[in-house]
Amino acid sequence: MGKRFSNDSVEVRQSRAAVMAPEPIPDDMDISTTRVKKTASERAQIFNAMQKNDFLSRLDEEQISMMVELLTSLDRCPGDDIIKEGTEGDSMYIVAAGELQVTQAGRNLRTLTSGDVFGELAILYNCKRTASVKAVTAVKLWCIERQIHRSIMAIKSKKKREQLMGFLKTARTFKSLSDEQLSCIIDSMEEVCAARCHFPHEAPHLHYTSSLNLKGLSGIEYAHVPVSGVKFQDNEVIVREGAEGDTFYIILKGEVEVTKKVNGQQKIIRKLEQGDHFGELALMREILRTATCIALGSVTCFAIDKDSVSSLQLKDLIPVLYQEGRYQGSPVTLGVGGFGRVELVTTLHHGKYFALKKISKKLIIQKRQEEHVLFEKRLMLDIECDFIVRLHGTFKDSRYIYMVMDFCSGGEIWTKLKEVRHFEENITVFVAACVVEAYAYLHKKDIMYRDLKPENLMLDSRGYVKLVDFGFAKKLRRGQKTYSFCGTPEYMAPEIIQNHGHDFTADFWSLGVLIYELMAGSPPFSSSEPQNIYAKILDGVIKYPPHMGEAARSLISKLCRPRPGQRLGNTKNGIKDIRNHRWFNSMNWHKLRMKQVNAPTVKLIRKGPCYINFDRFPFDKSLAEEDFSGWDREF
Incomplete structure (x- = not known):
């Protein structure tokens, strides 16, 4: 791990939250009378305007x-x-045609033209207009009132609730449940889908997850069961015969074909339609799938997952041992850092692997990192993104705090880079694209990452990249700056070194440095002495190796501009300008978010024992000092 520094403190909200008074929805509103016929081009214009908002x-x-x-x-x-x-x-x-002027306190703010949307907050709640809008030319507008919009949402929710209740009642697993208990399940489903609308690109198949306590219903012992809304594409395998099963599906929309291997051939057993369900035995016991289920066209399901982690106890975690070599019989250590170690563990009942981060409590106090560790825990428990490692739970004892995380079996990007010296361009494009998606998610949640480097990028079993280690992440409101000196020297933006105050654009600088290092084998600003590194960063001169193409050079130079305001990503369209750079022309961003891209990084992953892609470390038998100060009550 590179040397890192930090002196941040966690900010807290100082004022009371604004209160919204409830507004009743009329029971007798007839929305059918407001329907207006529209041409195909008018519908397309409206749809495009809404998609841009x-x-x-x-x-x-x-x-x-x-x-x-x-x-x-x-x-x-x-x-x-x-x-x-x-x-x-x-x-x-929505402006259909014409031109309008937006003013505030007499000042011109902007001009609205065809396809622009305005006044949308008014369909959520009764709010005072913060600006004036006047027609400059003759205009045609499309308009909808709040009560009509709220009636739409209410009607849709009631209809879906009735539909789901009917679906659940047909499932054998839930037949003995009362309407009240079934209602609890539906509440969780609807709550989840609404919550994830803010971040539509974070998970495979637009997978929405929440937690529902079903313990004791109808005598079945359920743990906290995540309930999800999942979309599958045409011909996508939802369930594969012989695979481990831990999810029960109810088909909300579309058709699913069920096949079974008979005499070496896949034989169609039946077709499932809206309201049908499959996989319910997975909720009750460990079982391998007995058939393959494939989406016929676009399919939407509700899924209920058996969560193997929410009820996990520290005593349930068993160290995985090296099976061969000089450390045979010793616990597997995946990584060693300044504050502790990451060990590979499994569970007695579920047989899944996890990475267990074990951090000395005493050392955290000595380095004055208590607030950072607590913030990291709160932050990671709130993160649900395919390109960021998931924190499943935390524990503590008298010596350590423990964080149970995804095990990324493909190993560190850093280890792979050392093995091959530098990456081929298509591999670097894929790795960088995964980082861009992680950044998009974090920045949308007002989180700066601030510690990008190959050591903090992991490969999962499919070769997809996940961001790890949120020790230097920070929440920051847009327009604010923070003045802490933190990060890894080779990756620090000049404004951090100069203490000019930094924000999210520091992450874009480090992305440029990462792309360079992955393609060149070393960072653009490097030296054995940190002060020399800082001097080179402030000079801003980048020397490119001959094999690096023009498009890569262009992207790196735009990401590593000394002035944060001129940096790509901090430009007109934000992070979209990075996605749209020609170096990423081969990347299908939608397929990447859906995890439908074949990861070129797969060829870097070695086959063998689950720990084969990691450096080996001797087991540390020493114990950290005990600490009873109580700073870790949250763990």
């Missing part, structure tokens, strides 16, 4: 479709006021 693009397909149907047409003349600053708003507008 941060809030509206998070709505699901049915909600968007119903809104498109119910938008009404509104014509206004030049000089007409559409919205007046300070008045209460109850409608959202």
Whole structure:
């Protein structure tokens, strides 16, 4: 691990949260009378406008479709006021044609034209307009009132709830449950889907996960069972015969083909449709799948997972031992850092592997890192992203705190880089793309990462890259700066070194450094002396190796611009400008987020014992000092 420094403190909210008063939805509102016929081009224009809007693009397909149907047409003349600053708003507008001017306190803010959306907060709650909007030319607008929009959502929710209740009642596992108990399951399902709308690209198959306590229902002992909404593409395998089963599916939309291997051939057993379910035995006992289930066209399911971790105890974790070599019989150590070690463990009942991070409590106090460790725990428990390692739970004893995390069996990018000296360009593109997706998720949650380097990138079994180690992450509001000196020297942005204050753009600088190191084998600014590294970073001169292509050089130079305001990623379209750079032309970002890209990193992963892709470390029999100060009450 590189030398790292930090002197941050965790910020807390100083003021009370704003209160929104509830507003009743009329029971007798007839929304069918507001339907307006629209041409195909008008529908396309409305749909495109909604997709470009941060809030509206998070709505699901049915909600968007119903809104498109119910938008009404509104014509206004030049000089007409559409919205007046300070008045209460109850409608959202989409510009179909014409030009409007937005002003605030008499100042011109911007011009609205065809395809622009305004006033969308008014369909959520009764709010005062913060700006005025006036027609400059004759305009045509599409409009929807808050009560109509809220009625749409209520009708859709009631319909889906009735539908799900019917589905659950047909499942043998749930037949003995009361409507109240079934309602608990549905509550969890709907809560989950709503929560994840804010981050639509984080997980495979748009996989939404939450936790539901079903213990004791109908005499079945359920742990905390995550309930999920999952989408599958045409011909995608949902369940594979012979694989371990831990998920029960209910088909919400689409068809699923069930096949079974008979005399070496796959034979079609039956087709499942909306309302059918499969895999329920997985909730009750360890069982291998007895058939293969494949999506026929687009399929949406609700899934209930048996969570093997939420009920996990520290005593359940068993060290994995080296099976051969000079450390044979000793516990497997995956990594060693300044604060502790990461060990490979498994569980007696479930047979899954986890990485157990074990950190000395006394050392944390000596380095004054208590707040950072507590923040890291809170942060990681809130993160659910395919490109970030998942924290499953935490424990403590008198000497250590423990963090149970995903085991990424492919090993560290750092180890792979040492083995091959430098990566081929297509591998570097894939690794960098995974980091971009992790950054997009974190930055959307106002989290800076601040410790990017090959040592903190892990490969899962499929070769996908996951970010690990959030010891230097920090929450920061947009427009704010932080002044701490932290990071790994070779990867520090100049504004950190100069103490000018830094923000999310420091992460983009480190991405440029990472791309360079992966392709060249060493960072662009390196020396055995940190002060020389800092001097080179401030000079900003990058010497590229002859084999590095023009597109890679262009991206690195734009990410490593000395002025943060000119850095790619901090430009007009944000992180989209990084995705759209020509160096990433071969990357299908949607397929990457859906984990449908064949990872070129797979060829770097060796086959053998589960720990074969990791450096080997001798077992440390020494014990850390005990600590009873109580700073770790949260663990």
